[in-house]
Amino acid sequence: MILNPQGRCHFPLSGSFPLGKRARVGRSMFFTKLTTRSVLRSISRPRLLVVSSRSPAKYASRQFGHLLEPSQTRAVQSTLPLGPHLYWQDILVWQDVTTDDFISWRWQLANTVRTPTKLARFLSAVLPDTLAPSHDPRLQHIKTKDSFIGDALNGIGESTMTISLTPHILSRINWHAALDDPIRRQFLPLKSEFVPDHEKLTLDSLHEEADSPVPGLVHRYPDKALFLATSICPVYCRFCTRSYAVGGDTKKVSKSRQKPSRRRWEIVFEYIEKTTELQDIVVSGGDTYYLQPEDIREIGERLLSIPHIKRFRFASKGLAVAPGRILDPHDTWTKALIDITNQGRQQGKHVCMHTHFNHPAEISWVTEEAAKKLFATGVIVRNQSVLLKGVNDSAEIMGGLIRKLSDLNIQPYYVYQCDLVRGIEDLRTPLQTILDIEQQLRGTIAGFMMPSFVVDLPEGGGKRLAAAKETYENGVSTFKAPGLLGEKGERTYTYWDPAVQESLTLRTDNPTIVSENEDVLLPVTDPRAQETEQLVIGDMSNTNTNTNTDTQYFEEPSAQAAAAG
Numbered sequence: 206m207i208l209n210p211q212g213r214c215h216f217p218l219s220g221s222f223p224l225g226k227r228a229r230v231g232r233s234m235f236f237t238k239l240t241t242r243s244v245l246r247s248i249s250r251p252r253l254l255v256v257s258s259r260s261p262a263k264y265a266s267r268q269f270g271h272l273l274e275p276s277q278t279r280a281v282q283s284t285l286p287l288g289p290h291l292y293w294q295d296i297l298v299w300q301d302v303t304t305d306d307f308i309s310w311r312w313q314l315a316n317t318v319r320t321p322t323k324l325a326r327f328l329s330a331v332l333p334d335t336l337a338p339s340h341d342p343r344l345q346h347i348k349t350k351d352s353f354i355g356d357a358l359n360g361i362g363e364s365t366m367t368i369s370l371t372p373h374i375l376s377r378i379n380w381h382a383a384l385d386d387p388i389r390r391q392f393l394p395l396k397s398e399f400v401p402d403h404e405k406l407t408l409d410s411l412h413e414e415a416d417s418p419v420p421g422l423v424h425r426y427p428d429k430a431l432f433l434a435t436s437i438c439p440v441y442c443r444f445c446t447r448s449y450a451v452g453g454d455t456k457k458v459s460k461s462r463q464k465p466s467r468r469r470w471e472i473v474f475e476y477i478e479k480t481t482e483l484q485d486i487v488v489s490g491g492d493t494y495y496l497q498p499e500d501i502r503e504i505g506e507r508l509l510s511i512p513h514i515k516r517f518r519f520a521s522k523g524l525a526v527a528p529g530r531i532l533d534p535h536d537t538w539t540k541a542l543i544d545i546t547n548q549g550r551q552q553g554k555h556v557c558m559h560t561h562f563n564h565p566a567e568i569s570w571v572t573e574e575a576a577k578k579l580f581a582t583g584v585i586v587r588n589q590s591v592l593l594k595g596v597n598d599s600a601e602i603m604g605g606l607i608r609k610l611s612d613l614n615i616q617p618y619y620v621y622q623c624d625l626v627r628g629i630e631d632l633r634t635p636l637q638t639i640l641d642i643e644q645q646l647r648g649t650i651a652g653f654m655m656p657s658f659v660v661d662l663p664e665g666g667g668k669r670l671a672a673a674k675e676t677y678e679n680g681v682s683t684f685k686a687p688g689l690l691g692e693k694g695e696r697t698y699t700y701w702d703p704a705v706q707e708s709l710t711l712r713t714d715n716p717t718i719v720s721e722n723e724d725v726l727l728p729v730t731d732p733r734a735q736e737t738e739q740l741v742i743g744d745m746s747n748t749n750t751n752t753n754t755d756t757q758y759f760e761e762p763s764a765q766a767a768a769a770g
């Protein structure tokens with residue numbers, strides 16, 4: 206087994222494919238039915254391996270220079286080789302990817318993993334032969350790379366969401382301990398971790414479609430509406446509230462997509478214009494990162510032109526999953542956001558961005574630089590987290606996330622109880638968990654940085670503080686929503702805890718790695734763990750900007766085509 210100093214494991218030097226094999230494998234993947242076995246066969250051996258021993262830190266100062274303040278540049282230079290870590294280079298297929306490439310939105314798009322074939326190839330390159338054992342009894346039988354890949358491919362078939370994994374996200378996962386990794390759990394399902402759904406789980410648990418007076422506009426609160434401008438995201442979260450609409454079809458779900466079409470948007474704008482009690486619009490999806498910069502301007506200027514609209518927010522997980530785009534000098538999405546924000550400020554209207562971090566490990570120095578840029582240019586950013594089992598369901602981790610976000614001037618706004626969404630029972634926590642975490646954290650963090658811990662009430666009751674429950678007995682909690690109009694303001698809403706499962710204990714100890722010779726766990730700080738050669742699988746690194754991907758296992762529109770539609 207080959208390990209690098211960060212405890213990430215890399216593919217052993219075990220052979221090579223002749224280049225001609227690639228085309229044949231690729232063609233068979235395009236035109237034959239994909240099965241787990243066929244995908245595993247196609248990636249069972251690396252195609253080209255190159256030995257390299259260079260240190261990523263050598264490149265830090267020259268690659269950072271244009272992103273940092275002069276004082277920071279000096280700090281980088283003076284602390285080398287301990288300067289900022291080019292973390293994506295731990296994925297050895299990206300060892301030669303520069304900071305300029307990594308922050309490029311086009312590079313992120315081109316290297317996002319969206320298909321089982323690419324996923325299997327990537328996993329084959331990054332997983333160690335033997336995995337760190339899981340704390341989850343359901344996953345303890347997965348011990349090897351091949352069994353992990355097989356379980357992941359089968360997990361995609363079970364999921365309500367397609368996969369889309371940006372290089373940033375792929376670089377933040379500890380692949381050696383991938384079974385229990387909190388980022389992996391959010392975006393890459395394993396079949397063995399699924400548990401039977403509670404009978405109350407549904408695809409549209411918030412009844413958004415029922416609360417939509419026109420397609421793609423949810424109007425639930427008297428003065429606020431949710432505009433679903435697209436149904437595409439840079440990543441797809443397993444637990445997505447909108448799994449009825451977001452992403453491509455899966456084996457389990459045919460989606461009610463909200464295409465970003467001008468005709469549909471016009472109907473939405475007309476409804477907003479004639480509904481004068483509306484003051485606040487959430488522009489969401491999907492993810493507004495997948496709107497073109499001109500779409501951000503068009504939507505922003507249209508909303509600013511409506512006299513009764515006083516404020517709106519663009520919802521995007523982009524800062525969490527592809528933060529480099531905010532710094533990309535060749536991409537104008539951020540400029541459009543900044544310009545609309547400034548126009549709003551000049552008109553006395555509040556425009557901001559809402560984002561979605563769930564775990565501190567999602568945050569890198571690129572994230573920090575992106576957040577600094579948004580803060581410096583006057584863009585207000587708020588964060589909404591979802592409480593997820595095995596991801597952030599402890600006061601230690603949630604508190605760490607809240608403090609980290611506060612340091613980045615990202616307002617921790619909401620922590621949501623996970624919705625009653627089908628296919629994610631393994632990620633839900635009992636209501637008691639959110640109550641306990643809030644109780645433990647309140648008073649330890651400045652009040653204005655404490656998020657509200659809320660339940661988005663099933664069947665469209667809106668957000669209520671978890672602590673505002675009317676009753677909570679035997680895993681069933683009830684709530685009222687008197688602020689809503691008509692029958693909605695009168696009725697009782699019910700949240701059901703998940704059925705009791707075997708507990709998954711969060712790993713808060715130091716990550717561990719498996720010794721090459723001893724098959725025992727070593728702390729990453731152990732010098733034996735740091736003695737390694739680094740290997741590169743040559744043709745996995747895509748530095749061109751062609752965003753065409755190989756065949757989609759599940760039908761999904763090309764992001765760019767849909768965004769332009």
Ligand code: SF4
Pocket residue numbers: 437438440441442444445446447451490491492522
């Ligand atoms: S980014 Fe938001 S809309 Fe997209 S999949 Fe995740 S939760 Fe759903």
